[in-house]
Amino acid sequence: MRGRNATLKSIMPHPMLRAFAMLATLVVTALSAPVAPATAQTTTIKVWLHDHPPRVAIDKAIVAEFEKANPDIKVQYDVIPVGEYGQKLLTAFASGSGPDVFMNSSLLVSQYQSAKILAPVDFAALGYADEKALTSLYLTGFDGIRFGGKIYGLPIEVSNWVCYANNAIWKEAGLDPEKDFPKTWEALPAVMEKLTKRDANGVPTRRGFDFLWPNRNMFWFVQSSMFHQQGKEMVDPQTGKIAFDTPAGQRAVQYMIDHVNKYRLGGPQYGDSRADLLAGRLGTECSFGLFGIPQMKTANLSYTIRPAPRFADAVNDNGFDAYAFYMMVNARSAPANQKAAWKYARMYLDRSVELFEKAGLFVPRQEVLTSPGYKSDPNIGLIVDELKKAKFAPSIPGHDQVVDILLKGRDQMIQGGQPAATVLPAINEEMNTALARARARAGG
Amino acid sequence: MAANAATGAAEAAGEAGRPPLDIRWWGLWFVLPVVVFFAVFSVFPVFFGFYLSLTDYDLLSPPLFIGLDNFRNLASDKLFLTALVNTLVFVVGATLPVWAASLAAALLFDQVFRGRDVVKAIFFLPVLPPAVVIAVIWRLLLHPNGIATSTVGWFNGISEIPWLANTVLAPLAMIVVHDWAAIPFFMLIWLAGLTGIPQEVRDAAIVDGAGALARFWYVDLPLLRSTSLLVASLATINAFQSFVLQFVLSADQGGPANSTLVLGLLVFKYGFQYFRMGDAAAVSVVMFAIIMSVTLLQLWLGRRVY
Numbered sequence: 001m002r003g004r005n006a007t008l009k010s011i012m013p014h015p016m017l018r019a020f021a022m023l024a025t026l027v028v029t030a031l032s033a034p035v036a037p038a039t040a041q042t043t044t045i046k047v048w049l050h051d052h053p054p055r056v057a058i059d060k061a062i063v064a065e066f067e068k069a070n071p072d073i074k075v076q077y078d079v080i081p082v083g084e085y086g087q088k089l090l091t092a093f094a095s096g097s098g099p100d101v102f103m104n105s106s107l108l109v110s111q112y113q114s115a116k117i118l119a120p121v122d123f124a125a126l127g128y129a130d131e132k133a134l135t136s137l138y139l140t141g142f143d144g145i146r147f148g149g150k151i152y153g154l155p156i157e158v159s160n161w162v163c164y165a166n167n168a169i170w171k172e173a174g175l176d177p178e179k180d181f182p183k184t185w186e187a188l189p190a191v192m193e194k195l196t197k198r199d200a201n202g203v204p205t206r207r208g209f210d211f212l213w214p215n216r217n218m219f220w221f222v223q224s225s226m227f228h229q230q231g232k233e234m235v236d237p238q239t240g241k242i243a244f245d246t247p248a249g250q251r252a253v254q255y256m257i258d259h260v261n262k263y264r265l266g267g268p269q270y271g272d273s274r275a276d277l278l279a280g281r282l283g284t285e286c287s288f289g290l291f292g293i294p295q296m297k298t299a300n301l302s303y304t305i306r307p308a309p310r311f312a313d314a315v316n317d318n319g320f321d322a323y324a325f326y327m328m329v330n331a332r333s334a335p336a337n338q339k340a341a342w343k344y345a346r347m348y349l350d351r352s353v354e355l356f357e358k359a360g361l362f363v364p365r366q367e368v369l370t371s372p373g374y375k376s377d378p379n380i381g382l383i384v385d386e387l388k389k390a391k392f393a394p395s396i397p398g399h400d401q402v403v404d405i406l407l408k409g410r411d412q413m414i415q416g417g418q419p420a421a422t423v424l425p426a427i428n429e430e431m432n433t434a435l436a437r438a439r440a441r442a443g444g
Numbered sequence: 445m446a447a448n449a450a451t452g453a454a455e456a457a458g459e460a461g462r463p464p465l466d467i468r469w470w471g472l473w474f475v476l477p478v479v480v481f482f483a484v485f486s487v488f489p490v491f492f493g494f495y496l497s498l499t500d501y502d503l504l505s506p507p508l509f510i511g512l513d514n515f516r517n518l519a520s521d522k523l524f525l526t527a528l529v530n531t532l533v534f535v536v537g538a539t540l541p542v543w544a545a546s547l548a549a550a551l552l553f554d555q556v557f558r559g560r561d562v563v564k565a566i567f568f569l570p571v572l573p574p575a576v577v578i579a580v581i582w583r584l585l586l587h588p589n590g591i592a593t594s595t596v597g598w599f600n601g602i603s604e605i606p607w608l609a610n611t612v613l614a615p616l617a618m619i620v621v622h623d624w625a626a627i628p629f630f631m632l633i634w635l636a637g638l639t640g641i642p643q644e645v646r647d648a649a650i651v652d653g654a655g656a657l658a659r660f661w662y663v664d665l666p667l668l669r670s671t672s673l674l675v676a677s678l679a680t681i682n683a684f685q686s687f688v689l690q691f692v693l694s695a696d697q698g699g700p701a702n703s704t705l706v707l708g709l710l711v712f713k714y715g716f717q718y719f720r721m722g723d724a725a726a727v728s729v730v731m732f733a734i735i736m737s738v739t740l741l742q743l744w745l746g747r748r749v750y
Contacts (some may be wrong), residue, residue, distance in 0.1 A: 088717050094721075096505040100474070111719060115504030203589070203604040216696055269609035400717040404696070411701035415533045415609055420664060441502055 023101045040401035043340045044074040045333075048092075048099035050085040055359035058351060061298050066347050071342045091334075093117060098340040100333045106144030106324045107217060110395040114442030118152040119331035125342035139364035139384070142360060144324045144392040151328030159385045161221070161320040163309075167302040169195055169206075169283040177284075177304040184312045185255055189263040195283035196265060198294075206368045210266030211259070212287035217393075219410055220403055224321050225308070226252035231290070231315030235394040242402065242435060244409075245428040248304040253413065253420055260414050268414065274407075276303075286320070290362045290383050305379045307386050319386040321393035398438025402431045463589050496725035499566055503721050514726035524727060526702050527710040530615065531684065537619035538626065538683035543675055546627045550634030551660070570625045579692035582621045583608070586693075608695050611703040616702050618689055626682065630675050637671030638664065664731070673746040677739050684735045687712065 049059060054403035055077055063075045078099070080088055086108070092098045093115075104112065112118050121134070128134040131151060135142050141155035164179035173194045182188040188209065195208025202259075203226070212218040223244075226432040227234040232248040235241070243249055260267035274292075276282035278299040286308055296303045308319035327348060347353075355361040364384060374380055396402060409427035412418045468712060497514055501508035518524045553564050570578065586592050586607040593605045607617050649659045665672075687708035691697055698705030698713070705713075708725060715724035 090503050090716060090719075112504065118502055188619070199603050201601075201603045205589075214695070267606075267609070268700070269604075269606035271587065334616060387738070398718060401720075404698075404713070404717075407696050407699060408701050411609075411695075411699055415606070415700050416611060434718075441505075441719075443499065 005047075041072050042074060043072060044076055045101060045337050045340045045344060046078070046099040047101040047341075047344065048080055048085075048089065049103050050082045051079050052082075052359065052361075055355065055361060058359055062344075062348055066344055069235070070340070070343065070346070073087065073343070075344060084365055093330075094345065098330050098332065100330050100337045101327060101344060102330065103325050103327050104325065107220070107395050107399050108394060109153065109326060109328070110147070111397045111438075111442070112328070113152055114397045114439070115146050119329040119333075120150045120152055121154065122329075122339065122342045125339045127343075128347045128400055131258055136443065137365055139369065140322065140387060140390075141364055144322070144395060145326050145328075152196055152327035154349055155324045155363050156327045156348065156355070157325040158322060158363055158387065159291065159324065159381065160322045160390045161287050161289050161308065162383050162386055163284055163286040163287050163306045164277060164292055164296065165284045165304045165306060166277060166280060167304055168280070169208075170304075173192055173208075173283075177306060181304075181306040181362065182309050185309045186312050188309050189259070189265060192265055192284065192343045194265065202264065204264065204266065207266045207270070207273075207276070207282050209284040210270060210276070210282060211256070211284070212273045212285070213266075213268040213270065214272050214398075215287065216403055216407065218287060221321050221323070221393050221404060222256070223249075223252045223406075225257065225318065225390075226311070228316055228318050228391050229311050229314040233394070235396060240435075240439075242428060242431045244406075244431070245425045248430070250420060250424060253410075253424060256410070257413050257420065261417075266269050268411070290380060291360050293377060293379060294360055305382055307382070316389075318389045318391060322387055322390040323393055396435055397442045398434050401434045401438070405431045405434060411415050414416050474574075493725050497729045498721055499722045499725075501721040501725075502719040503715075504719065507722065510722070514722050515730075516724070518726055518730065523702070523705070524710065527705045527707050527727075529729075530702075530704065531686075531706045531708075533615060534619060534622075534686060535680060535683040537616075538622045538686070539676065539679045541619075542623050542626045542630055542679050543672075545623070546630035546675065547634050549627060549631040550638055551628050551636060551664075553631065554638045568628045571629045571632075575625070575688040576692055577620065578625050579689055582617075584694055586617055608687065608693065609700050612700050614694060614700060614704050618693065619688075622683070622689055623688065626679065630679060633675055633678075634668070634671060634710055637668045641667045669746065673742060676746075680738055680742065681735055684731060684738070 027143050043324050047063070049055075059077060059079070063077050067073065067075055086104075087097065089102060089104070098117070109118065109253070121131070122132055123134060123249050125136065127230060135151075138155070141158045145151055145153040163181070165181060167177065170177045171179070175191070180191060182191045192208035195206075196204050198208040210221060224234045227243075227248050230248040230251065232243065232246065234243060234249070236243050244253065266273070270276075273282055273285050274287060277285035278295060278301060279289075280301065310317065310319070327345050329338050329345070331338075333341065349363075349365070352363050352365045352368050353371045353373070356363070356368050357371065362368065364387065368374055370383070405427050409423050412423050412427075414422050480558060496507060498511055500510050500513075501507035502560050535710045553567075564696075587593070588604045588609070592607060593603065595695060597603055605613070607706055609614050645663055645667070646659060654662065668716065685708055690704045690706050690709045691712070694704040696739060697711050708731075711724045711727050711731070713724075714720040714727060
């Protein structure tokens with residue numbers, strides 16, 4: 001002992017240095033001391049939702065109320081910026097630290113379901129007798145989260161797009177959107193041309209109508225909607241293959257090509273059509289859902305909502321496809337956490353009216369459909385009528401890769417001028433190869 | 445003092461029956477936290493990346509060891525080959541012009557003229573904002589009916605140019621925007637090199653009757669050899685690693701029709717959008733090998749040029 005002190009003194013001759021070393025040792029020892037374990041019965045669930053400022057205050061109130069009603073459950077609630085959410089979720093699951101409760105879009109849930117991340121809904125924990133007791137409370141919303149006959153999540157927002165017309169631009173062109181809005185895709189170009197202003201070169205200086213080209217999923221949604229109108233499926237339910245090399249696919253794609261190259265109404269080279277409508281630079285836009293109403297009011301825009309056009313010979317009377325955000329539970333969480341997570345989800349769903357009226361998150365639940373907020377605007381009924389007719393856009397594993405291939409083909413046809421007859425079979429095969437690989441990996 | 449300490453340590457060792465901790469090793473203990481940090485956050489990820497490149501891994505399920513299959517598949521992967529070609533084109537456009545133009549700018553600002561510092565500060569401005577901000581600004585400038593089109597249209601009457609929606613123009617736009625921000629940065633490095641050239645050598649060349657061109661060719665350039673190599677290496681590495689510009693500025697992150705898809709962007713897509721982390725790691729390893737080879741080649745060529 002004396003020898004060791006001698007060594008310390010010889011190495012650290014200054015008393016202050018020795019004192020600092022001893023203090024550091026104490027701090028390290030204190031930090032590494034075992035922390036008193038939490039109460040054995042307490043379950044802590046991690047809830048990750050992406051940022052949506054109007055919803056966060058409600059989230060916090062729900063957490064407080066839930067913890068009060070369930071003193072044995074603690075909620076660790078995290079709000080994650082929208083742009084980082086998918087990546088953070090993925091890396092968390094990769095490192096085994098994924099949340100117990102999380103949300104995602106209906107387009108991406110298939111990947112998570114294939115990887116067996118999603119726990120099937122626990123009706124008992126939710127407090128419902130069975131699936132019917134739950135789904136009968138909703139007009140629609142579960143088709144995007146049903147796999148192999150089971151449902152794996154609860155809708156916290158269900159959306160479908162409709163068309164919004166800028167009344168001032170329509171009036172300036174001598175048109176009334178209520179009466180003159182085209183009912184068919186075939187009639188649309190002529191009407192929209194009347195709203196379009198062009199320069200001497202024929203370049204639109206104000207577009208009458210355009211699609212939301214910068215949105216990666218717009219093409220997927222619109223194409224699928226057009227397939228559905230023709231009575232077909234973009235992803236064949238029998239073969240499981242993507243069907244862009246069919247007459248229905250060729251017709252849907254050709255419509256978009258003609259919109260840009262034949263009628264020159266717009267195209268991928270232009271900016272965000274939603275922003276352009278809100279800024280009064282675009283006559284008509286068809287990618288806002290119910291969430292568009294408060295945005296129109298904020299922008300002080302006089303608007304009219306109309307259903308999406310159909311093909312003149314449409315087999316199905318549907319507008320645009322539906323999509324949803326689901327609250328899901330991690331199948332890899334401990335059983336106690338899963339039960340607690342579903343209980344939390346139930347409390348979340350029970351606040352549907354508040355989430356709709358204060359945060360604009362619409363779920364077609366009975367109490368929402370009869371709420372004062374729902375009845376306050378007649379346009380909401382029109383949008384929900386379209387939602388009743390809508391099918392869900394297909395969700396497949398490898399969605400992003402398949403969409404990228406589709407967009408590459410779109411660019412080759414629209415901007416590269418390559419004929420659809422040669423591009424479509426090639427990208428269709430490429431998409432099916434990517435899809436087969438994603439399915440095989442998921443199956444493995 | 446040190447001798448006494450060593451003697452004391454030796455005595456202590458004898459008393460405790462084990463060798464003392466030699467004072468010379470204490471330095472290592474002090475740097476250990478940094479070494480551990482570096483090992484955990486830098487060295488381990490590199491080796492883990494190598495390991496992942498040998499697996500089939502979707503991030504959601506455990507990785508499956510598949511040997512060199514990912515590398516074999518890359519040879520026939522159209523997307524990878526497209527990204528490789530795009531990257532090489534981008535690297536050429538983002539290095540040679542940058543090397544030459546930044547040197548030219550440095551030579552200009554090495555001269556004494558009225559308002560030099562103000563002009564130099566303005567010239568340096570593109571270096572200051574983050575790459576994301578630069579990309580967003582250029583997105584506005586390159587709107588089909590925006591300022592860039594108006595400028596060109598003033599000469600030829602064209603009122604719409606799809607800068608970012610055309611498979612030829614979009615990759616060129618990426619190079620122009622990159623170079624716009626990179627040239628002022630590398631100019632500073634050249635300027636530092638020029639400042640280090642002794643004035644006596646230049647004066648001697650003037651006395652010998654050397655003109656401006658001869659002085660540059662026979663005096664400045666040879667003495668800027670190490671600066672030249674540094675600029676070439678850094679510009680090449682930066683260009684190979686380009687990601688943010690293509691991610692933010694291009695249509696659909698790599699479009700149109702994959703014409704701006706570079707290797708850095710492909711790694712991101714494979715890893716975080718396509719759930720193909722094994723392929724992403726394999727592309728990263730290939731990128732690493734290419735960058736290392738090109739840099740070594742540059743260094744080797746640099747030794748032999750002068």
